[in-house]
Amino acid sequence: ETGVTQTPRHLVMGMTNKKSLKCEQHLGHNAMYWYKQSAKKPLELMFVYNFKEQTENNSVPSRFSPECPNSSHLFLHLHTLQPEDSALYLCASSQERATSMLRELFFGEGSRLTVL
Amino acid sequence: SQKIEQNSEALNIQEGKTATLTCNYTNYSPAYLQWYRQDPGRGPVFLLLIRENEKEKRKERLKVTFDTTLKQSLFHITASQPADSATYLCALTYSSASKIIFGSGTRLSIRP
Secondary structure (H helix, E strand, O other), X not given: OOOEEEEOOEEEEOOOOEXXXXXXXXXXXXXXXXXXXXXXXOOEEEEEXXXXXXXXXXXXXXXXXXXXXXXXXXXXXXEXXXXXXXXXXXXXXXXXXXXXXXXXXXXXXXXXXXXX | XXXXXXXXXXXXXXXXXOEEEEEEEOOOOOXXXXXXXXXXXXXXXXXXXXXXXXXXXXXXXXEEEEXXXXXXXXXXXXXXXXXXXXXXXXXXXXXXOOOEEEOOOEEEEEEO
């Protein structure tokens, strides 16, 4: 497989459920991201991991819990979500360089989450 | 805080014409600016990047301009085709922060 792969593509869950979203990148990148995309709103950065270390937590509620076991895998654990958390969750990766901030993001296809 | 505005939520133009999308930002200029394309139900795909010291960048039928005086970037698609129909996202990165900030996008429709 190539690029950034997200599973599942669609997820429906109740507010009391616990589920996880998975992301895997095959690009050899050293940074991974979770973004949330709601209708007619800009992409919202949630978490950033560089070399498996979390470097950004954009004031995300604790019902979202990220996990990055290695540079190729990223998870988003979901627990007691609210209906307003329904959105497209996008994973992305990039190659961070010490000498430059230039980087482009490579996105997965997203996981469409519906919270009932 | 920095804000990004993309000119309109939707743009509808005739095939063969040039589509021009606008990205405006507030406060200080970003170190660089990117444009992405997003199709329905898919993740965004990187198209072009332009640095703050560059005026223009081209790639095939695509052209991006960057005017730090106007605090604006223009994204042009020449000889537009129905296959160019998608949502186009503007994204900025500032030297003071490493994160990339996205606009809400412009949905472009090219009619045959």
